[in-house]
Amino acid sequence: MSEILLIAGVVIGVLMIFRTYVNGARCKSKEKLHGKTVIVTGSNTGIGRVTAVDLARRGARVILACRNQTRGQAAVDIVQRESRSKNVAYMELDLASLKSVRSFTETFLKTERRLDILINNAGVYMQGTTEDGFGLMFGVNHLGHFLLTNLLLDRLKECAPSRIVTVSSYLHNHGNLDFDTLRTHKEFGVGESFWNVFRIYSHSKLCNVLFTHELAKRLQGTHVTCYSLHPGAINSDLARNLNKMSRRLLKGIAALFFKDVEAGAQTTLHCAVQEGIEALSGRYFSNCAVQKVKAMAQDDAVAKKLWEVSETLSGLS
Numbered sequence: 001m002s003e004i005l006l007i008a009g010v011v012i013g014v015l016m017i018f019r020t021y022v023n024g025a026r027c028k029s030k031e032k033l034h035g036k037t038v039i040v041t042g043s044n045t046g047i048g049r050v051t052a053v054d055l056a057r058r059g060a061r062v063i064l065a066c067r068n069q070t071r072g073q074a075a076v077d078i079v080q081r082e083s084r085s086k087n088v089a090y091m092e093l094d095l096a097s098l099k100s101v102r103s104f105t106e107t108f109l110k111t112e113r114r115l116d117i118l119i120n121n122a123g124v125y126m127q128g129t130t131e132d133g134f135g136l137m138f139g140v141n142h143l144g145h146f147l148l149t150n151l152l153l154d155r156l157k158e159c160a161p162s163r164i165v166t167v168s169s170y171l172h173n174h175g176n177l178d179f180d181t182l183r184t185h186k187e188f189g190v191g192e193s194f195w196n197v198f199r200i201y202s203h204s205k206l207c208n209v210l211f212t213h214e215l216a217k218r219l220q221g222t223h224v225t226c227y228s229l230h231p232g233a234i235n236s237d238l239a240r241n242l243n244k245m246s247r248r249l250l251k252g253i254a255a256l257f258f259k260d261v262e263a264g265a266q267t268t269l270h271c272a273v274q275e276g277i278e279a280l281s282g283r284y285f286s287n288c289a290v291q292k293v294k295a296m297a298q299d300d301a302v303a304k305k306l307w308e309v310s311e312t313l314s315g316l317s
């Protein structure tokens with residue numbers, strides 16, 4: 001009997017140590033954010049909601065920028081309760097619609113006085129088309145956030161020092177930018193197969209890294225800094241659109257080997273609040289530390305071209 005207990009204890013202990021190891025580094029900053037305003041996109045669930053709770057606990061006014069009012073309002077209640085802060089509000093933002101991005105920023109700029117931290121967190125892992133006819137992953141993960149950031153830049157500059165944090169992914173390593181396809185196929189890659197979706201998602205996450213690279217250059221001297229990051233492999237809702245079998249398989253793997261959403265928010269938080277990382281503006285982070293990226297993800301010419309193409313596609317120029 002006692003042996004069984006001992007073995008069970010050891011197994012639980014090893015699992016707990018293993019989970020701590022899996023969960024990785026934590027944001028160590030104690031920075032408070034009283035009087036500051038933060039936007040977190042896609043914050044009704046997953047990594048975004050945990051990020052919002054932490055920032056509200058630090059005293060920030062937190063705007064949950066989400067596409068569905070019912071889910072957004074439900075998240076306001078949860079974030080207020082978990083952070084013990086009332087200073088949390090929902091504002092409608094559908095990143096799959098450039099019109100929605102514009103009306104969100106209009107409302108935000110009219111009704112809010114400050115913007116100190118913008119967190120581009122929302123993301124999709126599924127095929128589809130945006131309101132404007134772009135591929136859903138390119139449109140939501142990159143183009144919507146590109147327009148959103150640009151329309152909020154003046155306010156961020158007024159409130160500097162301020163930060164822009166964009167949640168990318170390790171999978172950007174598998175991404176590629178084919179500007180010819182982009183000119184002819186607004187989907188930014190076609191096909192519905194597992195590998196098609198994987199590749200197109202990876203392209204969109206490479207865009208996040210290149211966008212941040214170019215943005216940092218454009219922001220030099222403004223005291224607005226920007227960062228992209230990999231949150232880790234996280235047990236969130238992101239795989240909700242996979243087929244049943246892939247979902248079941250992933251669920252088992254995820255429970256053991258993936259970080260929980262709490263751990264998944266740590267690198268975002270590090271980039272948002274850690275003191276003294278300003279000199280690393282434009283860089284890519286993982287596990288709360290700056291990381292090297294492949295040549296294409298820091299290619300000045302590719303980043304500049306992506307910026308110009310995005311300006312045209314989003315109607316900014």
Ligand SMILES: NC(=O)c1ccc[n+]([C@@H]2O[C@H](COP(=O)([O-])OP(=O)(O)OC[C@H]3O[C@@H](n4cnc5c(N)ncnc54)[C@H](OP(=O)(O)O)[C@@H]3O)[C@@H](O)[C@H]2O)c1
Nearest residue numbers: 042046047067094095096121122123169233234236237238
């Ligand atoms: N989970 C991982 O292992 C992992 C790994 C690397 C990177 N990431 C990145 O981490 C970020 C957060 O993902 P997550 O894992 O927390 O996934 P999640 O639980 O699926 O959350 C994604 C959020 O994005 C929102 N969203 C989707 N489409 C939107 C749109 N058109 N407009 C506005 N919001 C939209 C979702 O809103 P709805 O609830 O309304 O759909 C949801 O709030 C994403 O950028 C993802 O690519 C995740």
Ligand SMILES: *[C@@H]1O[C@H](CO)[C@@H](O)[C@H](O)[C@H]1NC(C)=O
Nearest residue numbers: 067068069070071072073074
């Ligand atoms: C918003 O979310 C709720 C709850 O998940 C759902 O019932 C409703 O259909 C959604 N509304 C839209 C417009 O998608």
